[in-house]
Amino acid sequence: MPDFTHVLIASHGTPGAQAAEQSALAWCRTGGRLSHLVVVPDLWSGMMGDDWLNNASTRDTYGKYVEGELQREIDLHVERLRAQTAAAGITYEYKVMFGKPTACLLEYERERTPDLVVIGTPRPKGQLGLRSRMHPERLGGELMAPLLVIPYPR
Amino acid sequence: MAEDKFDRGSALTIFKNDRQEDFIALVISLLIALLVYLFV
Amino acid sequence: MVYTQRTPWTLIMGVIMVAYAYLVQSGTLAAFIKYLGTGRHVGEMVALGYIFGGIAIVIGLWQLLAKTAEGHVDYYLSTVGGVIFIMLIAFVVKWVLDPQMAQWGRAARPALGFNFASVMNLNYVVMGIIAGIVTVNVFKVPSWAENGVRLSRLGLKTGVILLGTLYSFAELQQLGKLSVVLIGVFVLGSVGLVLWWGARRNLPNSMTGVLSAGVGVCGVSAAVAAAPVVQAKSTEIAYTIGTILLFGVICMFVFPIAGKALGMGYITFGAWAGTGILNSAQVAGAALAFQPEGIETLKVAEIFNITRVLFLPIIVIWLAIWYVKREVGAQKVDVGQVLISKFPVFVIGFILLFLLSSTGIFAPARHYQGSYFDNSDKVMIKKDRAGKEINNYLKDADLDLLKKDAAKVKRDDQKAALQRLIENKKLMSIEDDDTLRGVVNAKILSKEGNAVLVKAHRAVRHTAPKIAKFRDLIAWFFTFGLVGLGMQITLASIKQAGGQPLVVGSVVGVIKAVGSLIVVMVFVHETI
Numbered sequence: 001m002p003d004f005t006h007v008l009i010a011s012h013g014t015p016g017a018q019a020a021e022q023s024a025l026a027w028c029r030t031g032g033r034l035s036h037l038v039v040v041p042d043l044w045s046g047m048m049g050d051d052w053l054n055n056a057s058t059r060d061t062y063g064k065y066v067e068g069e070l071q072r073e074i075d076l077h078v079e080r081l082r083a084q085t086a087a088a089g090i091t092y093e094y095k096v097m098f099g100k101p102t103a104c105l106l107e108y109e110r111e112r113t114p115d116l117v118v119i120g121t122p123r124p125k126g127q128l129g130l131r132s133r134m135h136p137e138r139l140g141g142e143l144m145a146p147l148l149v150i151p152y153p154r
Numbered sequence: 155m156a157e158d159k160f161d162r163g164s165a166l167t168i169f170k171n172d173r174q175e176d177f178i179a180l181v182i183s184l185l186i187a188l189l190v191y192l193f194v
Numbered sequence: 195m196v197y198t199q200r201t202p203w204t205l206i207m208g209v210i211m212v213a214y215a216y217l218v219q220s221g222t223l224a225a226f227i228k229y230l231g232t233g234r235h236v237g238e239m240v241a242l243g244y245i246f247g248g249i250a251i252v253i254g255l256w257q258l259l260a261k262t263a264e265g266h267v268d269y270y271l272s273t274v275g276g277v278i279f280i281m282l283i284a285f286v287v288k289w290v291l292d293p294q295m296a297q298w299g300r301a302a303r304p305a306l307g308f309n310f311a312s313v314m315n316l317n318y319v320v321m322g323i324i325a326g327i328v329t330v331n332v333f334k335v336p337s338w339a340e341n342g343v344r345l346s347r348l349g350l351k352t353g354v355i356l357l358g359t360l361y362s363f364a365e366l367q368q369l370g371k372l373s374v375v376l377i378g379v380f381v382l383g384s385v386g387l388v389l390w391w392g393a394r395r396n397l398p399n400s401m402t403g404v405l406s407a408g409v410g411v412c413g414v415s416a417a418v419a420a421a422p423v424v425q426a427k428s429t430e431i432a433y434t435i436g437t438i439l440l441f442g443v444i445c446m447f448v449f450p451i452a453g454k455a456l457g458m459g460y461i462t463f464g465a466w467a468g469t470g471i472l473n474s475a476q477v478a479g480a481a482l483a484f485q486p487e488g489i490e491t492l493k494v495a496e497i498f499n500i501t502r503v504l505f506l507p508i509i510v511i512w513l514a515i516w517y518v519k520r521e522v523g524a525q526k527v528d529v530g531q532v533l534i535s536k537f538p539v540f541v542i543g544f545i546l547l548f549l550l551s552s553t554g555i556f557a558p559a560r561h562y563q564g565s566y567f568d569n570s571d572k573v574m575i576k577k578d579r580a581g582k583e584i585n586n587y588l589k590d591a592d593l594d595l596l597k598k599d600a601a602k603v604k605r606d607d608q609k610a611a612l613q614r615l616i617e618n619k620k621l622m623s624i625e626d627d628d629t630l631r632g633v634v635n636a637k638i639l640s641k642e643g644n645a646v647l648v649k650a651h652r653a654v655r656h657t658a659p660k661i662a663k664f665r666d667l668i669a670w671f672f673t674f675g676l677v678g679l680g681m682q683i684t685l686a687s688i689k690q691a692g693g694q695p696l697v698v699g700s701v702v703g704v705i706k707a708v709g710s711l712i713v714v715m716v717f718v719h720e721t722i
Contacts, residue, residue: 019530039685040526042685042686043431043432043686043687043689043690045684046439046682046683046684046686046687046688047431047432047435047687061422062418062419062421062422064422065421065422066421066428066431069426069427069428070428073428082306092320112207128429129429130429130432130690131686131689131690131692132686162219163299169348173539175347175348175351176351176538176539176543177539178348179348179351179352179355179540179543180355180540180542180543180546181429181493182348182352183352183355183356183543183547184547186352186356186357186667187359187547187550187556190556190660190664190667191555194659194663194684
């Protein structure tokens, strides 16, 4: 197995992303570093209640609730990965970004300058999930590091 | 950002809360009603 | 932070508006206006062009040249760019695109066999919303306009409050009763249906809860209110809101088309849209799309909207109790606190303006309480300023036209009303007037026959100038609000429609739309 000292993984906890996480761990050398990017897709800004009938308290409660819920889901995910990296002797760091997945990944890669970038493939048809995805074609053109795309687990 | 005094409102409204938005809407309405009453 | 952005666009838009107003005023654009047939809007074009253009030029210059500092002035003035942006879109849509589309519709009629502009309701309201949706999804709302777009809710609320001036006691009472019954049955019914079905399909309680509120009461507002109560997961929220938005946008276009095809009147359509459409903003959109040149449908639909808002706390409390029963560790709710925090204050504004208007300060009491109907000889035969007599009774030629067209009318009530009109040469009652307005709107008669009906209607309906002004203003506030709301409908969020919420939501949504259609058609009469 070739090994890299600094691997960047973009994942958000779906089965496809978890497969990518396992590969990222496998490709990262012991004592290396795993940078984990969690994107909160900007579609959420269209989910903040388009309507005009609610009071501030309702919308604030909702906004805080959604933030809290996303945070809770991200925390669970991060904790799981933190435990796995610790077991493998890999330094772990993560960052939560808000925006379009592809743009966020490019920005994070520029910031961290990893040796390898790992992502999962877009979700196959029929699998449920949020419709917000990476565009590997664009990544391939703009990333500095090599890109590894992990197939969806079957 | 939340602690910034002049960063307020949400993605949907510029007002800090809806009571304020409702109130402003009422003030505008009354103002328009007055103008219509006086000039039309 | 400083919100003002140094952009020349506010200034440029202001110059365009003022230039347009000037060209219209000076008569340079007379040929263009004649071509589009927008002569009746000239006064509005000049006034609004100068007002908004003037504001934009002053503020635009200030934003460009003055040193801006953090503060209230900076914050509130930063909205001007967006407001002008929306108004410019509204101007183009209302004064150019709407009449142009109507012409294309007529021109394409021989080729297509139908007038697509009229059948698809491509009027300024619908096109304004589409313009908003296209702006945000294709071009992105410019950053200097974002703060102003957030004022669209304020526009809608102001419109609703001003709408209070247009009702009579009798109307409000009857519409109120009707809306409470219809909303009560269909809202509680669809919430119950989703809860039952969700349990049958073993959906998580949190998903069922947020979905039931969404398809039951007022769409996204209700989903937003219910999500924290039933502790919905993030994907459940995304699926549900996506589904509601998708369904709502489809409804907004399908309802007016269906309403016209079925020959519905203002009250039946307003009641149907108010009950069947999920999202409250889209109810207003559909009502104005159905009847862009008048406000009767909107008046009915908004009463339904207000009733829905008042039902929202009830649903939230119901869901809270339902959820607490099913899930351990769910938080108990404080009923009183929910009622207070969910009460929409702008409804009080609406009532206030209604009371103010009932005192008769905007219109003579007779006009207002009598629903503006008067067919006495005092108004039917008038003298103009020169002392010449104007007789508003229908002429023999008009009656011949109506007799020729009479066979086209199929519904019994419409036949009878038309017969009475022909016999008396004038409309005899409010009921007849409303019935025949429905005939006009459905375009059942020939063009000439329709013109006669409109003439008969104008002869007996009298609107005080102040009330007429309120109507125009309200239409503008709603246009502003709806274009702005269009700019908040993103495809990224609609695309999230999926999973079980899509299945359950669409089925229950369709049941509600069709069920309310049947009930409205059978039980609701065209008169209030």
